[in-house]
Amino acid sequence: MNITIRKARKEDAQAAIPLIMEAIGDISMHITGETKEAEITIEFQNLFTRTDNRHSYLYTYIAEVEGKVSGVLVFYSAEQVIELDANLEKYLSNKKGTPVKIDPETLPDEWYIDTVVVDPTYRGKGIGTELxxxxxxxxxxxxxxKLALNVETEKSAAISLYNRLSFETLCPWTIIDEPFYHMVKTVPAN
Known part of the structure; x- marks a missing residue:
């Protein structure tokens, strides 16, 4: 199976957003300010096509198999996310009419894997590992x-995969009052 990975484009929103929403679960409600799946999807597609937030196509990579979206990676630095989250907080605060705070997900000086997800049709074929x-x-x-990610504490299969790829649990983490592990891997320069 030939897997290619490329930078996302705005037009990838329709295929990428449902996968991202599946991966991040209830966090999608928090970062869109919506509670119904249809509205969350519409708002997420809007955020994806913008350039000023962590879920922009600019920070997204697409895995393809035979021209079909098979997986998604959302990736950025801790330094980038400061401005990206400030923009998102301002946008959501204006939308809701009350202050909104986005939970931090990374430590300073880390490169952060916000989301890695594989379409159910392609799971078990190594695409997640490739991403x-x-x-x-x-x-x-x-x-x-440092390359970092957060994983829900009950996702033992994902934790096993990250351990096999040399990620180590650094500390417990909380995102929207849910328990996660913050896992980190030190990556040397080329």
Whole structure:
């Protein structure tokens, strides 16, 4: 099976957003300010096509098999997310009419895998591993550093995969009052 990974384009929103929403669950309600799936989807597609937030196509990579979207990686640096989340907080606060705070998901000086998800049709074929390896290659090309992600504490299969790829649990983490593990891998420069 030939897997290609490329930068996302705005037109990938329709295929990418349902996968991202599946991966992040209730967080999608928080970052869109919506509660119904149809409205969450519409708002998420809007955020995806914009350039000023963490779920923009600019920070997204698409895995394809035979021209079909098979997986998604959302990836950025801790430094980038400061401005991206400030923009999102302002947007959501204006939308809701009350202040909105986005929970931090990364520590300073980390490269962060916000989301990695594989379409159910393609699971078990190594696409998730390819996306994680791609993120590692990006970090190498940027001069190396810490590659981090958060995983829900009950997702034992994902935790096992991350452990096999040399991620280590650094500390417990909380996102929208839910327990996660913050996992980190040190990546050398090219």
């Amino acid at each position: 994680l390896n791609y993120a590692e290659q990006l970090v190498k090309s940027f001069g190396g550093g």
